[in-house]
Amino acid sequence: MAEPLIQVRNLKMYFPVGTSLFAKRRQLKAVDDVSFDLFPGETFGLVGESGCGKTTVGRTLVRLYKPTDGQILYRGEDIAPLDEKAVMPYRRRMQMIFQDPYASLNPRMTVSSIIGEPMRLQGAVQDEITARVAELVEQVGLKKDHLNRYPHEFSGGQRQRIGIARALAMRPEFIVCDEPISALDVSIQAQVINMLEELQDSLGITYLFVSHDLSMVRHISHRVGVMYLGHMVELASAQELYSNMQHPYTQALMSAVPIADPDLAEQSNRIVLQGDVPQPIDPPAGCPFASRCRHCMKACTEKNPEMREVAPGHWVACHLMN
């Protein structure tokens, strides 16, 4: 297999909560000891429910956050401890597409200045920017006469295209797509997904695709990681994960997806989980899923299970695998 583009090792991202002078500082463990590799040209899907830390992983990888602990090896260089200035050269290789196309575009900037801004920040000259912007709008299926308009004149799908053009501006190797389609209508989602796939085929970009839409993740991803409460609980190729899931949480998550087919929906056996996801603030020891797991054993409440390889490329963190 090719050399990994990014190796994430024991990544931890804690946020302090509560600012009482006397009480012990509490920590929200958004990402707690997550490791995985990203290979060039692949799409890695990251799924989980709200609050599981999937977005934080994405943001930490492009260094929008400085991780609490752990390594992010970008082509072998650890970018986790770098300061703002030192991380700048990496910024042109890593970009991000955001969830909300309404909030992520500045309403007072024209489309051409939005798309050109990353290049301006990296010190490109105006002629170069104008030429590149013209090329980019074509690439994402917008028209040249859109360039002098403002974001409010566009629909959600078109705005997401503007966001994608901006992400492509610096010819990045790696793009974090943070729920890029969840704010869009069904018929528009497929347009954006097909475009992302075509861009990957022609430019060889690596994607980290963060989403809660399990059917879409299966469609677009080569490999998929499942997160729960800041931990990676299962990781496998998309095909393997969706046909041979091992972790009880993955099984419950997959069975909860409503199937758009009345006959299959009737036959399906849903595993309905009891209760809600616990708080990631000072979580209890042991397996994060223990409180909702059907198979919870004594060991589960005492020790956090380690990731082990149950089949080639298929990793599961569960005491049942012992």
Add this chain to the structure above:
Amino acid sequence: MKLLEVNNLNTSFSIGVGTVQAVRGISFHVDQGESVGIVGESGSGKSVTMLSVMGLLPNYAAITADSIRFDGREMTQLSPRELRAMHGSEIGMIFQDPMTSLNPLFTVESQLTEPLRIHRNMRKAQARARALELLRQVEIPNPEARLKQYPHELSGGLRQRVMIAIAVACGPKMVIADEPTTALDVTIQAQILDLLNHLKQTTQTSIIMITHDLGVIASMCSRILVMYGGTICEEGTAREIFYAPKHPYTWGLLNSIPRINGDPEEKLIPIKGTPPDMLMPPKGCPFAPRCRYCMPVCREYMPPRTVLSDTHAVSCHLMHPKAPKVAREV
């Protein structure tokens, strides 16, 4: 038996720059004990349709209808006071976002007992006992403690359960659920859908489910209305819509979602373009500008409703005997 029957409903909003024609001449019915799904994209008029029926739209909305009959009564003839008496007692509503539809300043108990005290004239103790029973019915653990809490102390799933408890408090004949699970995580969504299915079976309440999620529709509804551009473009049983759809828009919707059990290598077939601007809707079929089978007639005239079976009807010019025969590409 028909519980709700709507004939030729039109709703428009006058705003500064013109008139938004949100709903344009739609007719449908809901039978007793039936669950009907209304599916469509944002701006297709699915929420406005139900808000018009309920009379919950602001004053600048112009609503006209030949008739809206609910349980034998003509709703267009009712005074606002009579309509209010109906809301919450005979028709319950569940909204999308349980955080904004519950009042943050009142406890669960006061919000849950309010409809009981107003519509059923219950005394405080009696209403409280019924509220406890309702919370148990929607499977909320530890209901005594929950009654005293405020909405911000509950998780999204619990809040939506409280919303459902309020909606069914007075034993309504019909519950309208407007995107009830869109704001929830998929495992919580599964809990809520199970609960709604259970309530439907035990109480024989009719449910109208408004959603954009075809998966939710498939697991909940026996009959489906597909809306586009303020009109119903296709209606039929769940099996007719999913296995024998006839309208190119329905084809487009089904082709643009990946299936959890399908072939992942399969390319999605998106619908080109964007939904119409309802300030200036197209003259003919609203879907014509995005339709790959568009004919000249489609741009000029609204297609008539073609009835294919007792339950299945389509509004598309392709149904005309002289139109070219086209099939859905899969």
